[in-house]
Structure formats: structure tokens, C-alpha cells
Amino acid sequence: MSAQQTTDPAPGQIDRSAALECYRVMLTIRRTEEQLARSHQQGLIHGACHTYVGQEAIAAGVCAHLRPDDAVFSTHRGHGHALAKGMPPHELIAELFGRATGCSRGRGGSMHLFAPEIGMMGTSGIVGPCILQATGAGYSFQLLKTDRVGVAFFGDGAVNNGAFHEGLNLASICRLPVLFVCENNQYATEISFAYAAGNPQVGMRGSAYGMPGVTLDGNDVVAVYQAAGEAVARARAGGGPTLLECRTYRTRAHAEGMRDVGYRTQEEVERWKAQDPIARCRSYLLQKQAVAVDALEQIEADVQTTVTEAERFARNSPWPEAATACQHVYSEPAQPASH
Amino acid sequence: MSAQQTTDPAPGQIDRSAALECYRVMLTIRRTEEQLARSHQQGLIHGACHTYVGQEAIAAGVCAHLRPDDAVFSTHRGHGHALAKGMPPHELIAELFGRATGCSRGRGGSMHLFAPEIGMMGTSGIVGPCILQATGAGYSFQLLKTDRVGVAFFGDGAVNNGAFHEGLNLASICRLPVLFVCENNQYATEISFAYAAGNPQVGMRGSAYGMPGVTLDGNDVVAVYQAAGEAVARARAGGGPTLLECRTYRTRAHAEGMRDVGYRTQEEVERWKAQDPIARCRSYLLQKQAVAVDALEQIEADVQTTVTEAERFARNSPWPEAATACQHVYSEPAQPASH
Amino acid sequence: MREITLIEATREALAAAMARDKTIFVVGEGIGPRGGNFNTTTGLYDLYGPERLRDMPISERGFVGMCAGAAMTGSRPIVDFMFVDFILDAMGELINQAAKIQYMSSGRLKMPLILRGCIGIGHSAATHHSGSYFPHFVNIPGFRVVVPTTPYDAKGLFATALVSDDPVIFLEHKSILFHKGAVPEEEYTIPFGQARVARAGQHCTVVAVGAMVGKTLQACERLALAGIEVEVIDPRTLNPLDIQTVLASVHKTGRLLIVDETFQPCGIGAEIAAQVVEQGFDDLDAPVCRLNGAYAPTPYSPTLEAAVVPNVEEIVRAVETLMAA
Amino acid sequence: MREITLIEATREALAAAMARDKTIFVVGEGIGPRGGNFNTTTGLYDLYGPERLRDMPISERGFVGMCAGAAMTGSRPIVDFMFVDFILDAMGELINQAAKIQYMSSGRLKMPLILRGCIGIGHSAATHHSGSYFPHFVNIPGFRVVVPTTPYDAKGLFATALVSDDPVIFLEHKSILFHKGAVPEEEYTIPFGQARVARAGQHCTVVAVGAMVGKTLQACERLALAGIEVEVIDPRTLNPLDIQTVLASVHKTGRLLIVDETFQPCGIGAEIAAQVVEQGFDDLDAPVCRLNGAYAPTPYSPTLEAAVVPNVEEIVRAVETLMAA
Numbered sequence A, B: 001m002s003a004q005q006t007t008d009p010a011p012g013q014i015d016r017s018a019a020l021e022c023y024r025v026m027l028t029i030r031r032t033e034e035q036l037a038r039s040h041q042q043g044l045i046h047g048a049c050h051t052y053v054g055q056e057a058i059a060a061g062v063c064a065h066l067r068p069d070d071a072v073f074s075t076h077r078g079h080g081h082a083l084a085k086g087m088p089p090h091e092l093i094a095e096l097f098g099r100a101t102g103c104s105r106g107r108g109g110s111m112h113l114f115a116p117e118i119g120m121m122g123t124s125g126i127v128g129p130c131i132l133q134a135t136g137a138g139y140s141f142q143l144l145k146t147d148r149v150g151v152a153f154f155g156d157g158a159v160n161n162g163a164f165h166e167g168l169n170l171a172s173i174c175r176l177p178v179l180f181v182c183e184n185n186q187y188a189t190e191i192s193f194a195y196a197a198g199n200p201q202v203g204m205r206g207s208a209y210g211m212p213g214v215t216l217d218g219n220d221v222v223a224v225y226q227a228a229g230e231a232v233a234r235a236r237a238g239g240g241p242t243l244l245e246c247r248t249y250r251t252r253a254h255a256e257g258m259r260d261v262g263y264r265t266q267e268e269v270e271r272w273k274a275q276d277p278i279a280r281c282r283s284y285l286l287q288k289q290a291v292a293v294d295a296l297e298q299i300e301a302d303v304q305t306t307v308t309e310a311e312r313f314a315r316n317s318p319w320p321e322a323a324t325a326c327q328h329v330y331s332e333p334a335q336p337a338s339h
Numbered sequence C, D: 001m002r003e004i005t006l007i008e009a010t011r012e013a014l015a016a017a018m019a020r021d022k023t024i025f026v027v028g029e030g031i032g033p034r035g036g037n038f039n040t041t042t043g044l045y046d047l048y049g050p051e052r053l054r055d056m057p058i059s060e061r062g063f064v065g066m067c068a069g070a071a072m073t074g075s076r077p078i079v080d081f082m083f084v085d086f087i088l089d090a091m092g093e094l095i096n097q098a099a100k101i102q103y104m105s106s107g108r109l110k111m112p113l114i115l116r117g118c119i120g121i122g123h124s125a126a127t128h129h130s131g132s133y134f135p136h137f138v139n140i141p142g143f144r145v146v147v148p149t150t151p152y153d154a155k156g157l158f159a160t161a162l163v164s165d166d167p168v169i170f171l172e173h174k175s176i177l178f179h180k181g182a183v184p185e186e187e188y189t190i191p192f193g194q195a196r197v198a199r200a201g202q203h204c205t206v207v208a209v210g211a212m213v214g215k216t217l218q219a220c221e222r223l224a225l226a227g228i229e230v231e232v233i234d235p236r237t238l239n240p241l242d243i244q245t246v247l248a249s250v251h252k253t254g255r256l257l258i259v260d261e262t263f264q265p266c267g268i269g270a271e272i273a274a275q276v277v278e279q280g281f282d283d284l285d286a287p288v289c290r291l292n293g294a295y296a297p298t299p300y301s302p303t304l305e306a307a308v309v310p311n312v313e314e315i316v317r318a319v320e321t322l323m324a325a
């Protein structure tokens, strides 16, 4: 399972195979998250677990344009980005289970996903840094004269942080190949973005940094695919960074096991559930791309099998050895003094 | 010498007495800075010395609306703000001379001016913090149900800093009584703002935070006076913060004794010198306020006397006692353990 | 006496102070209606509203700097970081501003600012939610640094912080937040700079910090069975540091171990060791020893996490080794 | 051999590495055409242009985080802070990101990032331009911390930093930037973790850090007249810390003083003292002593500034006191 396209990822309308691949990616995210939620209830996940349910179109639509050597940096809510960038679900689930077979060898859990082999350069439990690090990847890629791009995924909560301001400005003045993908799900934990931001329009903030800013329906994978395609193409061509604000909603609690009342209405949640990105993509495939139902059902069955096996793999995986706990603090051990 | 107005500081056109007072303040700043430049050459100033020459209209025009219980926070280039807020020149000069009679008792020098008695709450050698601290003063003043205001003066260099982003947003969402006065002199040391900022329009950044933003001619004290008057009145009335971008220029080197070539043209410097805010204010007073030349000459003579005496005072002031070097690290000494 | 948790005890001190002093306000993410991620402010929003319990955007540097400005101008801000790890984005505002402004103004300005947050390793919180960082604040002049370990101490020390005019870093270890202990209903303060002897003993002194106090006390039970009577000292505040109590104990025992979950180099254990050597050298019958968490970022997996924190077994062994030295 | 200044020596190492390795770039404020506030990059912009000598807005957190990302993706960034005080706004990016990413990725990512800046008290730079902060970096696993004190060492240690895959904090004291010393024209490296014996002696060991090395050597001249022969050790790198060289010296002398301009609590002196006590207790004939700068923000006025930095006279007295102990 991978989001990489074999067809030309040039900007423009999504084609059928790309749309089908997006559907597969979104579904993989959804089923994996649902599995993780169950696993959390079962006590198999020892730390936090922030699901991406409801936001799948964004990771899928953006990563559809990325190659393994493009660099993605993300946040505490990063499962979807890792999967869309090509991480097999078993490496993600094993990581949350704290196993040696996890993408971070059990060192990270939900908030620290590393798979540099596929360009998943890391997620962070601290809000903000991914914006700067993606900018830095853009710096490398420009300096090294490649056409690779850096991508930062972050929430609305990061927009009020200095990292957003400094990172976007730096990318703009250096004209770096970077995508800043804000997943505006309207809340940072229980704080609404409308309360936290003097101006809750993120897309228009691009102009404060002299870069294009786009606001779009983050639950519409077709829209995300198109906007991201244009931004990636521009970045690869030396046209500099883009800010994408994807309006979306997380339909589960901020983290599994957390109270989820008092700060938003059930009505609001339901309204957004009706905009489910996977259901919308499914309709789109059936209606606009004339995909047959059984093709979709085949994908659905495949994905379910993958996830079920992934969970079993993770559950049966070994724990990391305690003796490894201090390895890799440094690239090389200090040279002993010669006496 | 003080910038405080006895007349009503309500928004609107400047009147003659206010304009005269601004002239006196601007001239006091200029003469003091010129004195400091000479003193620096004489070796009487031990550390850095960042002059405010060319930017006088801003401090004068803004502080004209402030009371002693309003709180000003500023930067490394803070001499003008201190003087405009009512600091007698001898306390400033003595501070740069490192004497016990200086406003900070010799602890601070050019970049660390403290005179809380008159609401000069401090300048900082680090770029950024003044923006946040002024916001905090606004928080106090709102919480304490006063009509006091907080004012931050900062350079264009601070605009690209996270403190600007976070501070303005916080002031906006809390609707705090704060003025953010950006003195856009177009350079941060030798780095031009046009290079450093993806979008070098500061005034329009207000909208990114949901607050009014105004761009104005910072060498025109009448314009500054009017815009600041409106902003202060709005803040006192509970209308929240304002961002003022004052376009200006520093005509001397970044700091005394520093090389001042290579990053800007002599032509550019001369063009701005022709826009000298003091000369413009003088013309305005003569032509639009029908002030007699000898009234201005009297002010000029008074100011020169004050500054000359201030320098002598500073030069004859005692050094701080070495024994005091560790006092006031804490408000109270730790209580000794009772054994 | 009734028993309440450590976090309830701190909240009680906060509630009492807020009722009395209208200049106190709290900022943080989720400290308003939500009552704080760790229930630090539960119920207070309903009493005091949004001006005094102000939810914040994710702008740690911003609101720390803001609170420094507020503290200079007549109010008493409390920054509630939830996890203290988030304080790192505000180090410039703290070290270069909050810590220095009283000094730079020659005492004409005060800085009654409380920075509070939960510290420590546990529950697979992983590397961005397991930090402590107190050595950094102890190193810098201007801060008070408080690490309570019992509900009684938490209430009394927080009450002191709430009337202090200095910036106070108040750090509660996550693993003891819900430990219960006897706490008087009435208000009281515990002065900064007075260590607590958590257990008396004559063979060996152990200074333990934060959650290590409890583990050390467990280790003492086992050591006592072997006839080793350990004196356990909980410094309670790391600045000021009550070295007199440590010296007095070492004078009696001749042996000192410092147990600290945080990183060893330039840590609080180094400081205590250095001071005891400087001032109590002749009392020492053996080298001063330190037992610290591993010098590595905190990993997530339970097997790895357990490997980087000192446990009861290791404390027992460290004391035994020290007794044999 | 020709003599050049410390800052020229470091620049020579930088220039040689940049000529060879096209992945190296430098960011900072004024490091482009201006050549650096302290001449750290003079002439390099003309050779390598704006991509490799990139002037930055005043966004310390931003460009440090950016460089961390660049270091993970194939380049070798150098952040030139000018004054290291400005690093404080980037502590989150350093402590929670740069220091941890090799570990968190199990070594699959590297972090070849150099953070350089000038440290130290002097010339009335005042409290925002006089900091050092190295204990904070020594405390945190993941960093290398280098404090050169001679031009020869500066060139060799910077050359090592330029090929290291770890984040290196490289700190040059402002007061010695223009000190001259013999430096070979050819390239060479000095491994991290090897202290330099700056002066041999048998009566007492002094570990001095940064600008204190020079002052201590001056003090030694005076002490030698009184028959006291001091061995002076310059650790050169504080992480890794070459404690073996210190222990070997203390084995010989039995006495140890650490002289460090920076704040005492949880400082490098505490760490050295603690390690020597742990590992060399039986060699000690007297308490380990520390001489530090005053525990106060750095004031501006020459009379006050002089009062907060250890001077030659105080070093002499500290050694005399130690010898009498």
C-alpha cells in the first residue's frame, strides 16, 4: 500500500486511478485508526493515541503527489501522514504497541513516527517544529539542486505559534520548495480556533509572507489533490512555497480515552460526520469516475485484511530489548582519551 | 522635560502646544544622541550605543499621548523612547557612562533602560520581548480595570520574529489596551527588511491578527501624533490593540563606532536626511502653527543647556560600588533553614 | 486528618489565594472551562471567569513573555504549562527577561510570576512529555525552583509561591499527582529553602528528588531489613537549596547518595555533591555517589522506559555499594 | 610557525571544509556580505554566494529549526548566532528536536548541525550579550559541546565539528577572539573528548574553562614565585568530558580547583567535582573547590562587571586557600 503515483503527478484534475489510490489510502487510514482505537481500549497502547479519523482526505490528497525522496514532517496527529506516505500499517500499529518492529523501534509511540526510508522524516509531540524542519528540508533540496519537496502537516493550533510565522517567512524569502499544509479542524484540544486566533482565516495568511495561500474543503479529496498537485509542481519547478488551509474536522476525541464533551456540540459533530471524506470519495468514484461497486468492495476487503494482519503482527512482535535503550544518542561514541 | 500633555489627549489634530512639546522632545532626543555620539568617541561609553537619530518623531508623537502610569517597553534602540516618556537626559547619559546615577544604576547601559517610576518599564538587548511584555502590561491594566495602556516600540527586524506573531495575536484575542509601534527604518543592522520579509508591508499585517493596522510617515510628527492619539484613545476605551507601522530611517550607523558602508547607498541616506523629522516639524510649526522663530530658538537653547548640563552631571557621577553587584537578584533573600 | 491528592492540595492553595488576591490570574491551554489537563484549575473558571482563567493559543513564548510583562505591572500571573516540556519555547523570555528584570531595575520592579508544569518519566509519555529541566533553572540566577513530593508540601509551597515576588518554577511529577496525603484545610505556607527529612537513619544519607523520594523510601524498607538505616532528605526546593540539612545528615552518616531521575551531567546531584565536598569533606567516609536516569531521550515502549529511570532495585544496590565503599 | 587569531583559525577550518564539502552552508544575521559580526565568515560570501552564506531575519527559533530539518535531509548547516545569548529562543528546537532525532530514528537520521556563537563577559556587553549557557547543553544528551581557548585548538576542533554527525555547540569566548597563536596552514582535526594540559605542575590541579584558562595561567606565574606549581587543564570539550586527564592530574596533585566564569549551581564545575569525587576520592587531599562568576545577571558598568568575573587575584587566592586546606 502506497500513495505514490505511477501516473504523471502534474497538476490538474485527478484521474480515475489516482482517485482510486486515494480511496485506498484513506480507507487504510480509517481502518487502521479504528483498529488503534479498539487496541487502545484493550490496553495495548501504552501512551497517547491521536487518531486522524475525519481528516483522511488531506494526507491522501497531498501525499499522492509525493515521491519516497520527498520529505514529510508532521505532528502529534500523524498516523494518517505516515500511512499516506507509504508506511505499512503493521509498522505503525507495532509502534503504538511499543514493539521493536514499530517504525521507530518502539521509541516513539503515536507522536514520534520515523521512517526516513520512505521520506517520513518524523512527527513531533511538540506543536510547531515540523513547520521549520520541512522548511529545512526545502533548504537542503534547493542547495543540493534536486527537485524534491518538503511538506509540513500541522493543525490550526500551530498557526498561532511563532514557528508558523518564522517558518513561512523563511521559506518565502528563500523561495524554498515546501508545502505548508494546515489541517484546520477548528480545535486545538478543546480550544476553538475562532477563540484562539485574532483572524481565523489561515489561507489568507499566505500573503503576510508573500506566498500563495489557498483555503479549501479538506474533506474533499479531489479538491485537496488538485490544490496540492499545483503546489507540489510549483515547488519542484523552483516557484517556492505554498500555504494550503484544509478545512476539516476530527470526529473522535482529541486523543483516545479523553473526555469529548463540553467544548463542542453533538450537532456540530454530526454535521461534520455527514461530510465524511471517505463516503464523499466513494460517491465521487461511483458517480463521477464510473467505478464499479465491486471494485470498491475489493479495495475495502483488501484494506481490512491488511489491517487485521497488521494488528496481529504487532501484537505478536517482540518488545525492544532494555539493553538498547541508550543506543544512538550520538552518531558515534566519544573517542576515549588516549592516556 | 516631559512629553505628558496637560491638554486633552483625545484623538484628532495636534494643537500648537502639543506640537511645540513634540518639537522640544524631538530636539532633546537629537541633542542627547549627538552628545552620546561624541561621548562614545571620547571613550566615555563602555558598551554599545544605538542612537535614535532620524526617528525622533515616532517616540515624540506616540508618547505625547501617554501618562506616567502607562507602560512603555522598548528595544536596543531605546534612548528616544526613554526621553520621550519623560526621562531626564542626565539619567540616560549617566546610564551609558555606567554611573550609579544612571536610570538603571549603571547596570544596563544603552540597551537596558529602566525607569518604572515614569512608566519606562525597560528596554531589551534581545529583539522581541518588548512586544510580549507590553501585551502583558495591557493584560494587567485590563484585569485591574484601569484605563492605562501598554506600548511596545520595536524595529522592522522584530516583525519577522515569533514574538511579533504571538504577541499581536494574544493582544487581539484578549482585546488588550496595547499599541504596537513598529519603527520600520528598513534595516536590521545591515539586513534590509525587503530582503528579510516575504512581505515587507507591516501595517497590513494587523489584519492577520484581527486588529487595525496603519502605515504612516514616521518622519512626520503630526501624522504620528494623530494616529497614535486614535490608537491610544481606542485602547483606553476598551477597543483593543493597534499596530502602527511608522516608516522611517536611521541616519547614523547601526551602533556608534560601527562600519556603515556597503549595505546602503550614500544617496539613500541623503534622501532620508532631507526628510529630517525635526526640520519638518520646525517648518510645520513656523508655517502651519504660526509659531515665532524666537520661540523655537528659545526651546533650542533650553534643550542645549539641559543636554550640556546632563553630560557634565553624568561625567561627574560616581561609579556603582562593586559591593552592590549582586543585590536585587531576588526580591527577598532566601530564608535560612532553621536548624 | 482528611487526605487529598497532591494536585488537589496545590489547587486548594491556588483557590484560596485567588479568592483573596484579585491580581492573580492563570493562563494555559485548557485551564479555563476544561479545568486543566491535570485538573490544576478545576472549578475555578466558574468562580472567576475568563479574565482570571485565560485559555491560550499554542504560543508558549508569547504567553510567558506576556505574563512577565503582567507581573511587572501589578498582577500575579501563573503560567500553567500542563507538561513542562512546553516551557522550552519560552526560555528566552524566562532566562533573559523574567529572571533578570528585578536585578536590572535594581529592585524597582518585581516579578511575581509562577511557572508551573508537570515533570517526569512514566506512562509511556515519550520524549516530548517526560522532561524535567530543573537544572537549567537552578543554574540561572533569579528563579526559585520548587519540586514538592507530598500533598502537604505541595499546598504549603504553592502558597509560598503565590506570595513570592520572585519568578517561581513549580514542578509536580506526573507519577505522584494523584498520591494522597494528610493536608490541613486551613491555609499555611512552607518557606522555600527548608529540606524535609523524609526518613531518619544513621548509616547513610540519600537526597532524593521528586518521584525518587517515594522510590527511595521503598528501597529503605528493604535496606532496613538488612540493617541499613538510611536517612532520606527531600530538598523540596532546589533553589534555594537547603544544603545545611544535607550536611548535618552527612555529618551523622558519613555517606551520601543522590537519587535523581533526570540527566546526570550538570544536574542537581552534581551540585549537591560539589557543595557537600566543599563544605563537608571531612565528614565523608566514602565517595559521594549519584544515581540518575539514563543519559538518553526518554523512549516510549514500557521496556525501554523502565530501563531509563532509576528503580527501587537500583536504589537498593546503590546504597549497598555505597555502604561497602 | 605563523601566528593567527582564534577567529581566523576557526574561519580557516570553515573555509577549507566549505571548499571541499558543498553540503555545508551557514546561516545567521550578517554572515553574508558583511562577513559576520565577529568576522566568522569574512570573504566566504564572495566565494560561495547567498545559498551557502544565507543572511537571516531575526528568527532564531525559525532558522535553528530549519537547519535541524536541513541537517536531517543531506546538508550540513552551521548556525552562526553571533552572540550565543540569542540561542535561547531556539531551545525547544534544540533540546526537543535536534538533540533527539538521531535517537528517535534509531540512528537512521543524522544531525550534522553546528551551532556557534560567542560567549562570555567583558567590554560592558551587559546582560543580554554576556551569556554562556553551556551547562544546559551538557545536561542534555545528544549534544557535543566545545569551548576552544587557543587558535590551534579552535581550528582543529572546528574541523572535527565540521565532519561530526552530531549537533555540536561551538562556543568562542569574546575576550580571546583576537588572541594570536601558532597555527599550521594545513588541515588537522582534534578529537572531541581530549583535554589539554595547558601547564604542568605537581602541587595542585586547576581545571579552567574558556577565558579562565588564560587568567589561570597568569595566576600560575604568580603562584610559581611562591613555589606553588599548578597543573592547568583545559577540557576543550565539555561533552565529551575528558575526566581521565583530570583524574590523572589529581592523582598526582591531590588537590582540585575548577575555575569557570559562568554560574556555579549545576555548572560544569559541579559536574567535574562530582565525577572526581566519585572516581578519585582517595586521591583527594583536600575538598574540591570551585571558583565561579557571581550568581547574578551580568551588569554593564565596568566596576560592576569586574566584580562578577573571577580575576587573576581571586584565582591566586583560591589556589592558596586550597593549598592551605
Ligand SMILES: Cc1ncc(C[n+]2csc(CCOP(=O)(O)OP(=O)(O)O)c2C)c(N)n1
Residues within 6 Å of the ligand: A076, A077, A125, A126, A127, A128, A154, A155, A156, A157, A158, A185, A186, A187, A188, A189, A254, C029, C058, C060, C086, C089
Ligand atoms: C508547544 C506545545 N504546546 C502544547 C502542546 C499540547 N498539545 C498537544 S496537541 C494540542 C492541540 C493541537 O491542536 P492542533 O494543532 O489544532 O492539532 P489537532 O490536535 O487539532 O490535530 C496541544 C495544545 C504541545 N504538544 N506542544
Ligand SMILES: Cc1ncc(C[n+]2csc(CCOP(=O)(O)OP(=O)(O)O)c2C)c(N)n1
Residues within 6 Å of the ligand: B076, B077, B125, B126, B127, B128, B154, B155, B156, B157, B158, B185, B186, B187, B188, B189, B254, D029, D058, D060, D086, D089
Ligand atoms: C533575538 C536577537 N537576535 C539578534 C540580535 C542582534 N541584533 C541587535 S540589533 C539587531 C537589528 C535590529 O533591527 P531592527 O529590529 O530593525 O531595529 P533597528 O536596529 O533597525 O532599530 C540585531 C540583529 C538581537 N539583539 N536579538
Ligand SMILES: [Mg+2]
Residues within 6 Å of the ligand: A155, A156, A157, A183, A184, A185, A186, A187, A188, A189
Ligand atoms: Mg486542530
Ligand SMILES: [Mg+2]
Residues within 6 Å of the ligand: B155, B156, B157, B183, B184, B185, B186, B187, B188, B189
Ligand atoms: Mg530596523
